[in-house]
Amino acid sequence: MQHHHTENNAGTHETWLEREALAEAMIPLIGRLYRTNNVVTSIHGRSLINKSTMSILKAHRFARRITTEELLLEDTAPILRILADLDLGAAAIDIGRLRNAYDGAGDGRTLEEFVRAELADIVGQGGRDERTSTDVVLYGFGRIGRLVARLLIEKAGGGHGLRLRAVVVRRGSANDLTKRASLLRRDSVHGSFEGTIQVDEATNTITANGTRIQVIYSDDPATIDYTAYGISDALVVDNTGRWRDEEGLSQHLTSTGVAKVLLTAPGKGALKNIVHGINHATILDSDRIITAASCTTNAITPVLKAIHDRFGVVHGHVETVHSFTNDQNLIDNFHKGDRRGRSAALNMVLTETGAATAVAKALPELAGKLTGSSIRVPTPDVSIAILNLTLETGTTKEEVNTYLRGMSLHSGMRKQVDYIDSPEVVSTDFVGSRRAGIVDGLATIADGIHLVLYVWYDNEFGYSCQVVRVMEEMAAVHPPTYPAADADTSAGGSVHAG
Template identity: 85%
Template sequence: MGREALAEAMIPVIGRLYRENNVVTSIHGRSLINKSTMNILKAHRFARRMSKDELLLEETAPLLNSLAELELGAAAIDIARLNQKFKEEGNGATLEEFLRSELADIVGKRGADDRTSTDVVLYGFGRIGRLLARLLIEKAGGGHGLRLRAIVVRRGSDNDLLKRASLLRRDSVHGSFEGTIRVDEEANTITANGVRIQVIYSNDPATIDYTAYGIKDALVVDNTGRWRDAEGLSQHLQSKGVARVLLTAPGKGELKNIVHGINHGTIEDTDKIVSAASCTTNAITPVLKALNDKFGVVHGHVETVHSFTNDQNLIDNFHKGDRRGRSAALNMVITETGAAKAVAKALPELLGKLTGSSIRVPTPDVSLAILNLSLENGTTKDEVNNYLREMSLHSDLRKQIDYIDSPEVVSTDFVGSRRAGIVDGLATVSTDKNLVVYVWYDNEFGYSCQVIRVMEEMAGVNPPAYPAKESAKALAAIAV
């Protein structure tokens, strides 16, 4: 059977695992749910670029078929990593025997999902709010975990509801919504792929009765950026039906700034208000941790080349911030960033070791962080790149760090990346103890994926992930 035919045959198996067993399959973290034949082929091709080993459909197709026969419970399964572990540690066992052993905790449980459901309210429906909505709708298939119940906005016009739905349906950067969207103007609801979202109009976060809409113990995600300290954000907790609050911006004061993959383990049940930090902080902190763990960071400077954002002016006009009043579409604009200092809130060992600045540039999405570091231990470009590639594949930071070494990639190639940051290996510069690393990041979508991970952590709704442990060979590669 040809490669195209194998990939085509995998589609209904992937769909059945998802619908009947709540199993999300992926290749090195890239979901296979609702993907076309060509996208499945591309995912296999991507695996070769990442690991330098061919991922054969002749191996993954029977692996998927075997998974479908095991009546699995809910899980997230990376078939590339599972296949690699089978080849390295199968020890003569058949594929079925290996899978039954590796997935013993969920074999025979047919869709069983021990996770509870958590109601989610998006307070604000701008760039991040709408992307979070897309991600939440995408994850709604199993009916467990995070449930998008409502969005809260200020009414902008008489046809506000239709305009909100249109902005969800069409996006100039991220493309059209994959699915169907219906609007009920009488009920003030938007239904997207079967997910019914109540649209609530309010100017006051403290006076909304969410229980009137059947919402209880909700996680409110504040996307407005209007309130960034505990006092301001605590207004949400005064509304009926709210249990916790997550801010999608750097928090001020004593708020915990969480970068998933780094310090999400510090979230406690008693934390009623948490910040998901900034897009830049999420992009650079995992890479900095990896480099600090391996080589030691003495000090460094972070320069971000950042796409313009809504707080800048389209054409020259008054702005309270320095330089930000000048046209975002025509200029490169030097501005400040707190990302370098914010790293220390998630990674205290780098406190006082980093400085940072930013240049806003005339692109709508995808930014670039340049890490100029002085190291305790000398290294080479190849050593750094091989290490970061392995970290992107086999470490606990693989959901955050991606790696690429193509000589042709540019910023638009990273639109829609689900990783917090992508290391550009060909741009790495190393001269003994001086190191420069370039990290691309989709400052909208990649950051939104990190926010979702923090939400899942706060709600305690992460499905079990397999393989639970890396192969011995993979772990050895990271340690070298």
């Protein structure tokens, strides 16, 4: 009996080693497609660019959530080899969905014939990329600014699309540049920067993985000549939060070399508050100033839309248990806001949130139907929103969970909504999530027309991913996506990989 058990273990280990070898062989193909052909590959939305052997294996394992069966490397490796031989033009290609499409076609074609036909528009294009490049300036380099920088550097590819050119900050010390680079390199929540960073004091530049970032020192958004640094028609991403209305943000537009402005906070007045996946199709080329709403608004609006579309929301209350933020005090001290002067590290702090009412800017059909409040708690990142809703149509826990799980996998909001039903997850498990919000299915409470949903969200990284998606819409820099995207359920917007 003991000998039989050992043989089974040996067989399992041997299989694992074979799978590791297949994954390792995929890495140079993934890299060559990315650098030579501007092709971004993914598996059911999980990017394969610059990923380790283990990450590639985990992406294949993740496929069980879509098809109930693990995706085999023996099925995807041949697709990558075919892609590498087709000398493709720029594209985002989901090889997991491409394999599913081939398995479901059943028309007798070989895999190569099927892939060639699916990608006919870009075969033999030799990396051709029809997209224009858009210069990006980060005005401010705080929590969101540095995470957006990491994402832009990660997506730099062949230099098309969004190009991070500069950051603007106020000089904090004589060795300011070195300190800024260090904050980009090391992060207590999100870990070390994946790659290399060099600092050039003579030119005031930081070079991260080949992306050269000009650091500009200024405290006046209206007087910078960006063209002096070779920057033109730039998209300025204001992540300082100092200006929230059109008048304040318009200061950026008076600087030479600026075309558009995006605020990484809720805007005031008539400014468009965009939640990607919900109302990004309303962005017009003529829009000069856009706001990306708040982390909480981005987390709850997609889930609320999904519920409202299926069951109808009569009214509800949103309670967020939110990690503390930089605007709170470490220890008790004066603060202009109520309660926020008390120590963030020692207290749960009851405060207001505008997220419930802000939902209506992206989803007008919920105007006046939601209230909200927030409790700041002593954790540095990841929050949870509790949606207590009264519905028009009753439902059950099983029905609503099945529906939301499906929305997370197959809908036009699958980049925004995630779903999990593990009984062991806690907040730190969601650090680095690229979705706007993650429904905790086991916590769902449904009793007829009364529904309570728990939605986790990385209020830093998940939100930053949403910001970048809005930036891509403003700059119109999406590559063609293969296979064709699912029918979109998000206000007519398109679905993009990556």
